[in-house]
Amino acid sequence: MNDQDDAQQDLIQRGYSRRDAARILGVLGAGVAVATAGTPVWAQRNDGPEEGNFPKVRIGSNECWTGPFPVAQAAAAKIVSHANFYHPGTEVTDFKKTLATIEGVPVDHVLPWPGSSDPLSRIVVAFCSPQKGLVTADVSYEQPWGTAEWAGAKVTKVPLTPDYRHDVKAMLAANPDAGLYYICSPNNPTGTLTPVADIEWLVANKPAGSIVLVDEAYLHFSHGQSAAPLVAQGKDVIVLRTFSKLFGMAGMRLGATIARPDLHGRMMRYDGKRMSTNLPLPSVVCGTVALTQKALIEQRRAEMIAARDFTFAHLTKRGVKFIPSDANMFMVDWGKPAAGVQAQFLAAGVGIGRNWAPWPTMSRVTVGSMADMQAFCAALDKIMV
Ligand SMILES: Cc1ncc(COP(=O)(O)O)c(C=O)c1O
Structure with a gap:
């Protein structure tokens, strides 16, 4: 059996x-992007303004308010003059070794990617099928839902617990024979953590x-x-x-997966290791240096928490309800349709996030710099009078 036959057998078993x-192997092999006719609903979602037409304050897309650490930027700039080579030196290996050391896993358990969106979809394609569904929290990050639909896999959505954790027991009960259980922690859009003990329970059961x-x-x-x-x-x-x-590198595209090599192997069925080998070098080098900056990571986290605390204090003072968060985003409940409030903020030059279908009166707000959050609070005061 060749690789193609092997991959086909794997899909048939699933x-x-x-x-x-x-069809799937043909589509993937030929690099054709569209597997089904029309644009799926999840791809038509309006996430914010068009490129080039941004508001002054951008707190709608969970980006960092500032770029990579200067020391990491300098390393990225230095490698550009060697970018004629796919691999001028040991950049990709250095990245893997650095992340593996920090996370306490063997080096062959780490793979870099151009962002995390590609591996996220790949994981769904590798482990879900018409027989093996996806189980997700609701509300949560929706990208894997769309990929699962593409793959013909059933998507089972399970509400978060009243304190906004993933309800792992309900997730398992909702589909006890799924291919993939997706835990987003901290969760997008609530910013809430699911304890590792809950994840351990799911893994054990x-x-x-x-x-x-x-x-x-x-x-x-x-x-x-971390898990x-x-x-x-x-x-x-x-x-x-x-x-x-x-790490402030959304436009540089770098992500990573940490997993057993056999699981990584399942994600590589259609393009060898190319997507995780030939990567944008400045991004890889920037990421490697950034990972080692423990003090700067803590400082940036503290800066975000200070801006978030400031905002929460203001919302509390104004009597506006919100969900306390452990990350750089939170949900605010306006008590009226969120889309209209989002438009009001936009008119005031502040781009906040959208709402999620089960919560039509809530908007997701990204925590930006202190100045961004002051602008958000000032706009809120104007909107609420
Ligand atoms: C939870 C979550 N996972 C994955 C991604 C994908 O991010 P990227 O492709 O930039 O790594 C995002 C982007 O916002 C996200 O919120």
Whole structure:
């Protein structure tokens, strides 16, 4: 059997018909982007203003208010003159070694990616199918839902607990035979953590062969623990990281997965290791240096918490309800349709985030710099009079 046959067999075992498996492999192999007709609903979502038409204060997309640490920027700039080579030196290996050392996992358990969106979709494609669904919290980050729909996998949405954790027991009960359980911690859009003990329970009780994916995009902004030790213990867990948030590198595209090599192997069925080998070098170098800046990471987190505390104090003073958060975002409840309030803020030059379907009166607000949050509070005062 060649690799293609092998991959087809894998899809058939996961419940795809022979015809569907051929279609998917054909689509992926040919690099054709569209597998189904029309634009799916999740892809039509309006996340904010068009590129180039941004408000003065941008606190709608969970980006960092500032760029990479200057020391990391300098390292990135230096490598540009060697960028004629795919690999001028050991940049990718250095990245893997650095992250592996920090997280206490073997080096072969770390893979870098151009951002975390690609591996997130890949993980869904690798572990979900018409027979093996995706279980997610609701509300949560919706990207994997769309990929699962594309793959013909059932998406089971389970409400958060009253204190906004992932309800792991309800998630398992809702689909005891899923291919993938998606935990976003801190969760987007609530910014709330799900304790590692809850994740451990899910890992211990889930069906054999299924995977628990822990998306830790916002972990550095919190004081929460990583699920990486579960990977070190050899569990069926994939930890997903991005440099788009606290590290201020959203436009540079760098992410990472931490997982057993056999799980990573399942994500590489259609392009070898290319996407995690040939990466934007300035981003890789920038990320490696940034990871080692413990004091700067703590300082940036403290800066965000100060701006968030300032904002929460103002909201409390004005009697506006919000969900306390462990990350650089929070949900505010306006008590009226959020889309209208979002438009009012935009008219005042402040771009806040959207609402999530189950919560039509709530907007997600990203914590920006202190100046951004002062502008948000000033706009709120005007809007509320
Ligand atoms: C929870 C979560 N995961 C993954 C991503 C993807 O980010 P990126 O592709 O920039 O790494 C985002 C982006 O906002 C996110 O909020």
